[in-house]
Amino acid sequence: MQPHFDEFLIDVKPQREWGWAVITYLFLGGAGAGLFLVSLYIQNRWGEGLGLLVLVLGTLFLLIDLGRPERFWRAFLRPRTSWISRGCFFISALVLLGGLEILSAQIPLENAWQVLIRGAAAVAAVAVMVYTGFVLSPSPAIPFWNSAFFPVIFFAYSLLAGIDFLILASPLLPGPEINLALLEKVQFGLVLLCLLMVLSHLSVMSGSAIAARKSIQLLTKGKWGTLFIGGVIGLGLVIPLLLAGPILWSSGFQAMFAVTVVLALLRLFGDYLFRFLVIRAGNYDPLL
């Protein structure tokens, strides 16, 4: 009997090459850029500096994940085609421009230059928050990543994490008092956006290739089900919405630091878990 092509449906295969180090970079890199961006907006230079530190720390995780970390500089060589290469430029631009922005308070610069540096640093921060989505989304091999939602989701989650880092660090940051009540209202909107985007992504992927459907099955009913439904959706998004919603718009709301800390920790937990599960649930399509 001759073999039929359909019989060669070798099973869906999970990706195992990118693990905790890459996931930690995705989290810290996005959070650092988000923290820088929001600190730039509220003009808190200590927050900007902390954001750059978190970003650099995240990049170290990326470095230790390389097989040949001493050759890292070669990753700058192909920005024309590679999003990883572009990301190297975005990170470098953010660190350089961000550092210059922080230093510009100490050196006499014309106003136009300051505006230019601030604008360029903001663009670099947005690029760092978004590009990781583009690293994943063009993948022809892993259909679950092959989604136009990822750049938007990664941007929203990065900003969410950045603001949460700012909330947690706010008692330690010198300068004018940070308006936690306003930040919590922004977070409410961002959490809603993340929830909408994540559910939309799952909905679109449920009609996609077999490997993407397997990824969704893993995240909803399989071995990652409890972590995804309970951790990413429940603790990371829905519970913060339910806790914050009723009190945010009550008359005379004053953000209590203890409440905002609990909300921030829940959201950060959900954020890391989201990135962890998105990477770990990636599956290759069967060969035939």
Added chain:
Amino acid sequence: MARYGMVIDLNICIGCNACTMACKAEHATPPGIFFSKVLEKEVGKYPAARRIFLPVLCNHCSNPACMEVCPTGATSKRDDGIVLVDYDLCIGCRSCMEACPYGPRSFYKEQDTYYAEGKTPFEESKQDYPEGVVMKCNFCVDRVDQGLDPACVVTCPTECRIFGDLDDPHSKVSQIIAEKKARPLLPEKGLEPSVFYVGS
């Protein structure tokens, strides 16, 4: 300029793994790393149960996703279509492994040998790659440049693998692809693989 490719007739493959071993011998790949291998699966139910085989290797795509995502230019494609990894340029980021749907690449994380005493003299002479890089089939480029077929092709006892110029309609590989309606794996990915399969 030729565009090299291969056709594998699944109706003829007997799953002997001679290609796997010839490749190992040709490239002296470390333990656990195979540039060419044979996937197998049991199908049907007793008394009609049988094993079926799918030899796999790098597809040397015309539009290789691995090359596009590589941030260093370590993965490149020659004019004759052979996709290569330059081990001196690779940083081991594995983005190529995440981008390729065919799974033929391996990450040589740390030095590993078959024997506790270390590498054999044969391995010492053949292994020209450092640890921490990504490796894959190179269509036995050194042999091809000498006018020879890849090791897996010349070793196959059933001649189920045919190698040649896909751009030459008179080449044996082109004729078999045309006559037997050979297909590549996952054509919907748009990578235009240079490895074709004959199946019913």
